[in-house]
Amino acid sequence: MLFSTTLCVTEYGASENSEDIAENPYFIAGRSVSGWSLSAGGADYDAVNSIDIAPDGSIYIVGTFVSSIYYGENGLEAEGLLGDEDFFVAKISSTGEWMWMVSAGSTGGDNAWDISVDPRDGSAYLTGAYCLYTLGMECTMNLPGLSPLTKVTDEDDGEGFVAQISSSGQWQWAKSFGTATREDQGLSIDNDGAGNIYHTGLFIGELQIGSDILVGGQAYNLFIAKINETGTWDWAASPNTPGGIESFGDICIDSMSQPFLAGSFLEYASFDEIELFADGGSDIFVTRLNSTGGFTDAISAGGTGDDWVHKCTFNSQDELFLAGNFENTITAGNFNATSSGGSDALVAQVSNNLSWKNLTTFGGPGYDIAKGIAISTSGEILVAGEFSEYFSIGIDNLTSSGLSDIMLISMQENGTLNWGISAGGIVEDSGIGIAIDSQGTPIIIGNYGDTANFESNSNTSVGSADFFLWQYAKDLDGDGVVDGGDNCPYIANPSQIDHDNNGQGDACDDDIDGDGVLNGDDSCSPGSVNWNSTNQTDHDGDGCNDNGEDLDDDNDGINDENDSCSKGPVGWISNIEEDVDSDGCADVDTDSDGLVDQADNCPSVINPNQDDRDLDGIGDACDDDVDGDGITNSDDECPSGEGNWQADSSTDHDSDGCKDASEDSDDDNDGVSDSLDDCPLGETGWKSSAAEDHDGDGCRDLTEDFDDDEDGILDVDDTCQVGATGPAPLGQDRDNDGCNDFTEDSDLDNDGVPTTLDSCPRTPADT
Incomplete structure (x- = not known):
């Protein structure tokens, strides 16, 4: 009833x-x-x-x-x-x-x-x-x-x-x-x-x-x-799964309403025309379907043991995240992992075009399973599951109180594990699923027996196994922001300021502005965001963007506006002994060309004009590639040629440093001008000659030219392949054998009987 x-x-x-x-x-x-x-x-x-x-x-x-x-x-x-x-x-x-x-x-x-x-x-x-x-x-x-x-x-x-x-x-x-x-x-x-x-x-x-x-x-x-x-x-x-399917898995829908299906198969699976084969026991699969139910893509991951996926979810970029577990070893695309015990938990990341993007695993000597997964609006990944013995997440050591305990793990989308906590009692307890509320607080569901402790809460079952809901809202650092929504759960930061919006609060972020320079070495912290410090963007590596943020790019003590050598050597500081006029350039002129070394684009070679054709900061007088095309001067037939291009097979067929489209009149360097060359982009490393190019058309007889004498008869049909060049005049090759009847052909009717012995020299023998 x-x-x-x-x-x-x-x-x-x-x-x-x-x-x-x-x-x-x-x-x-x-x-x-x-x-x-x-x-x-x-x-x-x-x-x-x-x-x-x-x-x-x-x-x-x-x-x-x-x-x-x-x-x-x-x-x-x-x-x-x-x-x-x-x-x-x-x-x-x-x-x-x-x-x-x-x-x-x-x-x-x-x-x-x-x-x-x-x-x-x-x-x-x-x-x-x-x-x-x-x-x-x-x-x-x-x-x-x-x-x-x-x-x-x-x-x-x-x-x-x-x-x-x-x-x-x-x-x-x-x-x-x-x-x-x-x-x-x-x-x-x-x-x-x-x-x-x-x-x-x-x-x-x-x-x-x-x-x-x-x-x-x-x-x-x-x-x-x-x-x-x-x-x-x-x-x-x-799908066709003759070996069977495990009785768990999940379906998730992306922002484009495309369904993705994740699960575990045994032996073999085919998704329309896509075939997958299991490596060991059961392997993980992910497949996508179109609007009419057709399978468009499918990938797998696995190893020698059983590999399972229990739940999936999408992040804001429509990347799929899977929660599961594996035994022994697992391979997912280019990612590999080995279990620490009987079974380890896994979180796998799949791009929206269905390729493996990341694999994170964790666990200890027992059986550890990730059964639920959710992602917050800030990008924090929270995983619920169970573990049987012990393992560590950073400084957090998780130890089971009974047969198995509940685990809650926090990690970043790049796979970095943040923290972990456990809950449970003396019997078998398991986290089954997880969801995140609007405040960023996780709510975990699961099953337990006897008495289970949930941080400072506890519940006691009526029967052998009951179920629970647990809202984890602990505030480890006491800043008034619960851990599920705290971007620095171990360091008090009630303001939750996150200068670079990377999901990690400034209070615990070792690179607040995300420029690749750690705070302790960053002279502009917090500085501008959405850029990375490189030799081109941050000459002195001080964490200040040269474009608008750094007033002294080479950190020599002279502001750029007064520095004649604003990109001078890093580590040198302007002083009265070495920089009398305080122009930011050391007063040393090694080559005595009237320019101090720091302002000289060839400090060891005299070049008072400072010519620099490719504008690479190295003067032509000492530049081994004056035009900057990637071909050194000694190998460049146009050493002072066009700038702003790079020689490669598509722009410089023969790699001679002359741009095919505008500078090179012989693109394959075979000695035949492009205008006369039937193979202008032909083989390189050879020269046209009577021995290698009988008709002089720029096509190498041995490999490129199918009509060596250019008489209109292909070599395979030409009895005189390297005969007189050009087509035979009208009536002078009546048997079309490629041999001029008057000068080359010894068998005018091509019947196998030499003309001198042929009673009917113009009539084939079989007619």
């Missing part, structure tokens, strides 16, 4: 239950400077599976419970009562107060695996399965206000579903996936805020969704489908 779907769900009314609720620490939500923690559950097993946050800050979760569940001072019973597994959907306020919880179920097993909030109205879409474990039996799932969902046939062992629920907890619609030969269930779901909903699931055998029939094998197969906001399917697609 389903108790209620209204905001206030039927309350357990017996006095002993009310007393239990008042005294049991499980029912008391923790509140402290560290945020809050909230838990729910019953006497049996309960689990939370997914979280999402609405625009107003309210929190939606889905999960499963067995027999009954308590939340706050209210409760729900499963459809089949004792021992029956149903699913729930709950809404919690931004301050951690229960708003409502509704459940649905059948006499079989029922679950909800994922939820996605529609930002337009705060409604939510969810997916899962119903009537599991009912092979050979009739089964129906009831959702108040809607028609029941039934199994297609009694021989099904469960059906998948997708549904919409309003912001007040009222069911809007629900659809079962369709006809399956065996079992199917929902896996993940996402929406783009414009009425397009994408969901994934698993099936065995054959599955029909809408008008699409998907064919799989005897192992779990994966599908993705698009359904609109009224519950009508547009299309469904499935």
Whole structure:
């Protein structure tokens, strides 16, 4: 029996239950400077599976419970009562107060695996399965206000579903996936805020969704489908995975409403024409689909062990980030990692054109898994998961108190790990998912048993396993900004000033203006931003931009406006002994040409005119490449040629330093002028001669010229390949063998009989 779907769900009314609720620490939500923690559950097993946050800050979760569940001072019973597994959907306020919880179920097993909030109205879409474990039996799932969902046939062992629920907890619609030969269930779901909903699931055998029939094998197969906001399917697609698919993964939608699917496959997978092969156990895949359900790209990562991805999310640049774990070793594009123990957590970055961009791993000797991931508006990545023994993140040492504990990790988009904390108790506790509220504070969901500590909060379970929500709002540095939104969580900086907008506050940023010069060496800190200190932009490397910020580019003590050598040698300081006239140039003239060395573009070579054709600061008199084309003077046939160009194969075919387009009359340097050269960009390193270029056309006979004597007969058909040059006059090569009949041809009719012995010299022998 389903108790209620209204905001206030039927309350357990017996006095002993009310007393239990008042005294049991499980029912008391923790509140402290560290945020809050909230838990729910019953006497049996309960689990939370997914979280999402609405625009107003309210929190939606889905999960499963067995027999009954308590939340706050209210409760729900499963459809089949004792021992029956149903699913729930709950809404919690931004301050951690229960708003409502509704459940649905059948006499079989029922679950909800994922939820996605529609930002337009705060409604939510969810997916899962119903009537599991009912092979050979009739089964129906009831959702108040809607028609029941039934199994297609009694021989099904469960059906998948997708549904919409309003912001007040009222069911809007629900659809079962369709006809399956065996079992199917929902896996993940996402929406783009414009009425397009994408969901994934698993099936065995054959599955029909809408008008699409998907064919799989005897192992779990994966599908993705698009359904609109009224519950009508547009299309469904499935990769070919004969070896099977792991029963977890995620779908994420980028800002262009393109769906990306991430998961783990075994052995082999094909996404339309794209084939992927697993290296060991299961490997990770990422694929993108177009608007009609076609797979456009796919990549994989893996190694000798099992490699899994659990969740994905996009940053503001539409780059995809994955959370998962791997065993032994893993390769993702050009990135490699080795596990520290049984399994290490991973965060992988994928560019929007589907290539591996970064791979970050962390863990210790036990089993460490990243199960949830979220990115704040400032670019901070927060990861939730579980670990079994111990590991370190910088100065933070995380040690499990029991079989496994919950971990929360902060990192930057470039892969730098910021900090880590743990929570949990003496049994098996796990972080399942994470979302970030509008204040930048993470809210973690997960499952726990016994008593779990969440910083200064704690919760105690009713049954063997209950679930929690934990808003981590600790303020380690006491500056009034909680760590989730603090750009310097270890250093007090209430103003949160971030001069270069890199997500790291000035109080803890060793390069405040982001110019590549550390603060201690930067004479302009904080200075101008959006530039990098190089020899060209910051002559003296003092962190001050020469263009408008540095008044003394060479740091010699003479301001640029009075410095005749403003880009002089760094390290020299103007003084009366070496710079009598204080013009910023040392009074030394090594070559005695009337110019002091610092003002002389050839300080060791006399050049009073200071000619500098390529304006590179090196005078022509001492410049080994006067015109700056990349060809040294000794090899340059135009040493003082055009400037502002670089010699390469496209501009200077023969690398002689003469620009093909305007300076070089013989681009391939074969001795034949371009105007007469049939191969003006031909081979280089040879000269046209009678021996190598019989007809003098600029094409090398051996490799380039297919008509060496230019008689119009190709060499392969020419009996006199290097005969008289030019076409034979009319009537002088009647057999077209390339030999002039009067001067070269000894067999005028080309019948194999020499003309001197041929009774019919103009008639072939076979006529």
